[in-house]
Structures are given as structure tokens and as C-alpha cells.
Amino acid sequence: MLATLGFYALLILLVILGLGFSRWRRYEKSRKVLYDYLLSRKGEAVEALSMFLYRDRLGYFTNHDLTEWRTRYQGLYSTLKKNPIAAAKLPQTDLMPLNQFISYYETSEAQRDLCNQVFLQRELENYKGFFDTVTGHPLDLQQRTAIVQDEDANLVIAGAGSGKTTTIVGKVKYLVDRYKTDPSRILLISFTKKSAATLASRVGVEGVLAKTFHSFGIEVIREAEGRQPTIFDDNQLKPFLSKTFRELTRDEEYLKSVTDYFTHFLKPAREASEFEDQGKHIQYLKDQNFRTYKAVEHTFQGRTTYRQEVVKSIEECQIANFLLFHSLDYQYEQPYEHDTATYERRQYRPDFTVTQGERRVYIEHQALSKENTVPPFFRKAGQTQEQANAAYLAKAQWARDTHREYNTALIETFTHEMADNTLFPNLKRNLEEAGIVLTPKTPSERWEIIQQAASEEVEAFLTLFQTFLSLMKSNNHSFLDLLEKNDRIKDKVTRKRNKRFLQIIRPILEAYERHLSERQEIDFSDMVNRAAALVREGRYKREFDYIIIDEFQDISVGRYKLIKALREANPACRLFCVGDDWQSIYRFTGSDISLFKDFERYFGFSIRSRIETTYRFFEPLIKLSGDFILKNPNQTKKDLKAAFPDRRTDFRLRYSRTGDHKDIAAVAAILRELAVEFGDLNKKSVYILGRYGFDIDRLSDDTGTFTIHRNREIKEQINGKVFSRTTDLVEYSPLGLGTVRAEFMTVHRSKGLEADFVVVITATRVGSVSQPRCLTTSH
Secondary structure, eight states: OHHHHHHHHHHHHHHHHHHHHHHHHHHHHHHHHHHHHHHHHHHHHHHHHHHHHTHHHHOOOOHHHHHHHHHHTHHHHHHHHHSOGGGGOOOHHHHHHHHHHHHHHHTHHHHHHHHHHHHHHHHHHHTHHHHHHTTSSOOOHHHHHHHHOOOSEEEEEEOTTSOHHHHHHHHHHHHHHHSOOOGGGEEEEESSHHHHHHHHHHHOOTTOEEEEHHHHHHHHHHHHHSSOOOBOOGGGHHHHHHHHHHHHTTSHHHHHHHHHHHHHTSSOOOOGGGOSSHHHHHHHHHHTTOEEEEEEEEEETTEEEEEEEEOSSHHHHHHHHHHHTTTOEEEESOOOSSOOOOSSSOOOOOSEEEEETTEEEEEEEEOOOTTSOOOGGGOOTTOOHHHHHHHHHHHHHHHHHHHHHHTOEEEEEEHHHHHHTOHHHHHHHHHHHTTOOOOOOOHHHHHHHHHHHOHHHHHHHHHHHHHHHHHHHHTTOOHHHHHHHHHTOOOHHHHHHHHHHHHHHHHHHHHHHHHHHHHTOBOHHHHHHHHHHHHHTTOOOOOOSEEEESSGGGOBHHHHHHHHHHHHHSTTOEEEEEEOGGGOOOGGGTBOTHHHHTHHHHHSSEEEEEEOEESSOOTBHHHHHHHHHTTSTTSOOOOOEESSTTOOBOOEEEEOOOSSSOOHHHHHHHHHHHHHHHOOGGGSOEEEEESSGGGGGGGOOTTOOSEEEEEEEEEEEETTEEEEEEEEEEEEOOTTSOOEEEEEEETTTTTTOOOSEEEEEOSSTTOEEEEOTTOOOOO
């Protein structure tokens, strides 16, 4: 029995051993297969690792490079993760690169960042001599860093005078020297012919394509379509729009829309309750130039001028215009016909006194809501809202009692009536009931008054047509798009204001498009949009490895779409943009600062760098200008510092107090002071800057203090090309100090220019004078 049991036990043991050996053989066979397979993939893993381990030899590691790397080796990573690598029992020398590859793949973003940090430090050391001499003088560290960083999309945030052009020149030469980039595959874009020529001259690398957006767009169309487009002359745009507008105003219905817009919608009205204090309310009235269209006589230093009447609220301004346009003779805040002055109270001055023949009617506009409350800023120091309401109501009641006592006619209007659109119907009815005859002026008569009283506003309105057209077309919007967009605006007042403007400009835009069609021309926006479409369709065959854009803060949506199409045609194409959002002043031509501010959103994975050492101006102007600009929270904060800390850029304030929109005395005093202090100014450049072209009229009168030569041509030669610009020359001859010659131009036209002295007039809407370097002002 025991023997039998032993036999069976032995048999079972043998079976178990046999099964184990069989399983072991199968396992070993599998391990050998895995071993051989992993060994066969080792070379691929080593190759993949070399992208990281020897990166400093290859150059900057871009996000595009990493994406391609991850895509290329995704299969290897998935295979290694699915298999038990340790079970293959590879020798450590074979196992290490496989595990290292998995680790690098899983932490590839961090590894790429580390590679670039190492590369940046080594590259700055290796290329120190190059950067010391590449542009004729050593580049600063921020400039060198911006050049060496070579991400898919790069935004260099620059300060004024920080060497934007120098950085671009250094970048192009670095690419050609370091990466042996074919110059013909570098597209260099600037915004003016002169700046593009300057860049090409300073780069000095044959083959680089230096273009403006305008000339590049034409090239795209010419190469894709086999013919050069005919471009509408931008200089003719405003004259065409102005001529069309004048022709349209011959129609009384159209002109009625225009005069209604000027009367009620030209300036954005805000309710008094929106202002925190009276100072902000008054400043808003000044900033928006809320004045009536009644010309009021003013005398200053023996000279008589006529200016638009100043009132104390938006609603009073509209009431005054209502009276004016209904042929009523009125006086604003004229002393009441009866003596009311006491020890405690000044002489009563009703808001409006309307006189017609023997009849006299007084109008008081009460800043009261339906609940008989006044705006918050009516509260005096230490007063509650209830106390302010009570004081105002008591004052209103006193006026009613006074008129009742003297048996004079009083009409009251109220703020809440304006909100309900009942103020003017009620005022008309009350005036008629008081025996006043209202004779509405025709649209033509109203327009004549507006043009005479507010010629600058009319001119600015015509300029607005050009701005609107540029913005609409540069963003590739149709008129229907704008109507639909306006319908989605929640604020009723804004929506109504926009709708009125669209009604006025629509026939002008339609006439403009007909004009282009009849002449078989396209404008700049059409050209850029068409060029972008041709690139997207693959009809433009040229590809670029680098697109470098100067003055990037001025880019528009249309230009962005063209750049986007070029990059999509060659995904490896890198973008290098240099700009200063503090100098973004071309919104009126279509530029969109959101493309700068939200750079990553539009251009994908990006890196930002800064160049903040300014070589153009110094303290205290650096701090003054920076503090002022950063009052706008949407501006990029910068740490501007002077390249030469021992130098100064001083500024001085001067005020023009004539009150007649003339700055003759103030500017003459400035130029005389400069001539005395600095000697012969003919050896210096002097600019006088205004906001608008017509601001030069502030220097002209019958005294002949200044001699003004308009539209003088100035020529400059750059890189063998002659560039001309027109300017207005201002000459002043202070007694015994020779003749001072200055150029007058708008702030926009002065962009990119430099001068020894700059005088800025119209620094505020009330007429102060400013001067950088010089002599700079705020009011």
C-alpha cells in the first residue's frame, strides 16, 4: 500500500515538474522573443534620445520639433509601455536607453525646457563675439536673448527707442550664420516703404525678401493670377468720401439724419448717475467737448472770437440745441429780470431765458429722477444722499415760488423725461402753451449752423468715415455682419446710436464699392484679403522658413490672416514679431491690439521676450511717460531703463490761455526760449506736433507771428531709393535770434521720426501746449 502511494506521489511530482519545465520553456521562449524585439528597438530609442541629449548642437528646440518628435516615436512609446521590459532581463547597458526614452517621452515638455535653458546659456557664450559686432555696436543681453530664442512664434515686446530694428537685423544675420538659413526663405515685413528699405539696407544680406504688407500682397496676387492688380490710391479715399457725403446731403431726408445724429448721437451720452463725483462729470463734458451749436462772442486781449457755447450738462446741451434749431432766441444762465440777491443768496440765474417779442419764458432743467433723487455726485462733503435730495428739491421749490411771486412763466424739464424720450415733446407743448411760436429750421439751415459752429467736428466726422471703412474691410466684415452685430448689443442707447451712424454711412460705402468696381480697382484691404485667400488655396507656391514682422503692434486682422495662411502652407515656418503696444496708434487704419495682447491665442505656441533698455530718451521722461501709459490697465507693463543713466530728458510745461483755439503766444515763447538756451536752432531738428492736420491753424492769425509754408516736399535717400514726404514748415524769427524753422505734422505722421526738440500742441482739448526733450506738457 505504501509502495503504491509512493509510486503515485512520484508520478505526480514528475508530472508537476514536467508541467513546470514546459511552462518554463514557453516563458523562456517568450522572454527571448521580447529580448530580441526590445534589442531591435534599442537603436530607435537611442536615436530618439539624441534629439534631447545633443540638442545644443542642433539649435533651439521648438514646440514644432517636439510635436514632430512625439508623433514620430509615439508607436515606440506605446509598444514599450505595453510590454514588461524588466521581464526581458536585458543587460543594463541595453535596458537603460529604453527606460530613459520612456522617461523623456513622458516628461518631454520639461526636458525640452531644460534643453533650451542649457542651449541658451551656451549659445550666448559661443556667440558673444558675434553679438558684440553684428550691428556695429554690442547688443544688450535682452536683445541677444530675444534673437537666440527661436520658438515657433516669438513676440518681442519692446520699449520706445530700445533697438527694435537693431534686434531684427541681428536676428536675420544670426539665422544666416548659425543655421545657414537660405536668405530667400526669410520674409521681412515692415509697414512703410521707407522702413522696409531701411531694414533691408541695415540687414545687408542679399536675397532676403524685405516687403511692406502692401507690396507683398501685390506680389502674391501677381504670381498667383499672372497679372498685377490695380490698387486704389489711398490718398484719394477721403476726398472721394467727402465728395460723396456732400452730394448725399443735397437730399433733405438724408441731411435730416445727419443733423439728428450731430444733435443727439455724435458724442456718447452718459447718465449723470454714472459719475462718481462732479470732477469726473465735468472732465467728461470737456473731453467729449459737449457744447451747443450756438456761437457765443468772447473777447480776450482786445480780440473778439466766436466759440460754441459751454453748458453744464449733456441734457442742457441738447435742450439748448432744441431751442436753437426751433429759431428761439435764448440766453443761458442770464440773470433773472427781478433782483433776488440777498445776504445769503446770489442773484438768481435760470438755466434758459427765452425771449420772443414781448414774451419771456424761463426754463429750469431739474436733474431729478422719477423718485425725486439727484445724481450721487450732487452730494457735498459730509452730506447723505437724502440730504442732497432735500437740498436740491428745496432749491427747485424756491425757484417755483419766485416765479409765482413775480408772475413770470416757468417751464421745468426733468432728467427722467430724457430717459423716457418725453422731454422734447413736453417742452414743445409747454412752450406753445406759454405763447411761444416754434419755427423748426430746415435740415439745410441746421447743417449750415453746425458747420459754422463746429467745423472741426464736421471734419473729424468725415475722417471717421475713412476710419470706419478701414476697420470694416480690414476685418473682412460685410455690412450685414455689422447690422447683425449691432442688433446683439444689449444697451439700447448704444444700439440706437450705432444704427443711426450705419444709416448715414451705408450709401457712402455702396458708392465707394461701385466706384472701385467701375474702375476695376481694389483697395488695400481687398488686396490683403485676396492675397490671403490665394495662399490658402495653394495658388502662391513660395514658402518661407522665417517671417519677421516689424512694428507688430500695428497688425490688422486681414494681415494676420495672410500671415496665418503662409504658416499653414509651411508648418515649420517660424514667426518673429517685434512691437511696442505703447505705440499702437493706428487703430483707425484697422490695426487690432488684441493680436498683440493675445498673441498665443492667434499664433499658437509662443514665447515672449522683452527689450527694455531705451537709447532714445532718459529720466525723468521715462518714468513720466510710463506712469501715464500704465493708467490704461490693458497696456503691457514694462521696466524701461535708460542706456545711459547719467543723461536726462527734461520736459517743461507751458499753458495756452487765450481761449480762442490759438497757441501762437505759447509756442512763440517756447521757440524763443529754445533759441536763447541752445543757440542756432537751424543746426537742430524741431517738430511741432498736433492731433489733427488742421491744428496748424492754431499757429495762424493776422499778426503774422509765424510764416507757414504748407505741403513742402522733403526727400531722403535710403539704400539707393529716394523717399519723399510732404510736411508743413513753420518759420519764426524772434528779434535778434535768427530764424527758427520747425516742421508741423500730426502725431501719427511723426511715428518713427526723431528730432532734437518736439513741441506738442493741443495736449488737451482745452488747448495746452507740450514739448518733449525738450519741452513736454500735460495740462
